[in-house]
Amino acid sequence: MIPDSQGGQDDRIPELYADGVLDIGFGNGMVRIDLFSLSPLRKDENGQPLPAIRQRVVMSLQGFLSSLGAMDGMRQRLEAAGVLVPNGVSNAPPAGATPRVPAPFAAAPTVAMASGASSFPVAASAPSMPAPPKSPNFG
Secondary structure (H helix, E strand, O other): OOEOOOOOEOOOOOOOOOOEEEEEEEEOOEEEEEEEEEEEEEEOOOOOEEEEEEEEEEEEHHHHHHHHHHHHHHHHHHHHOOOEEOOEEOOOOOOOOOOOOOHHHHOOOEEEEOOOOOOEEOOOOOOOOOOOOOOOOOO
């Protein structure tokens, strides 16, 4: 096991891989985030893998807002390290290339309201939140 920053041992925390977020919903005071991976079995008419929900993260609204702050902090660190460029990814396809984006992900992300209200775009900027989590996985 790997020692953590306090000199103890890693608890072998299970990891989950996801290609991204398929949907974010809000209902009964909780935010539900559906994570997807591309299916090795289900394909579209062109033979491209289709998204399949793999896991759902459910958290309080405050927890969700705090996670936005942590993710924004990581985005800022990735930009400072040159991994990302503002408003884009540095390893973008060459000019003129058309990347294939599955239809559910081509549009801007939205948050669906379980109460029946219409969806609205996810805010582009995160609110000011607490410092990023303390973990050996964060730099």
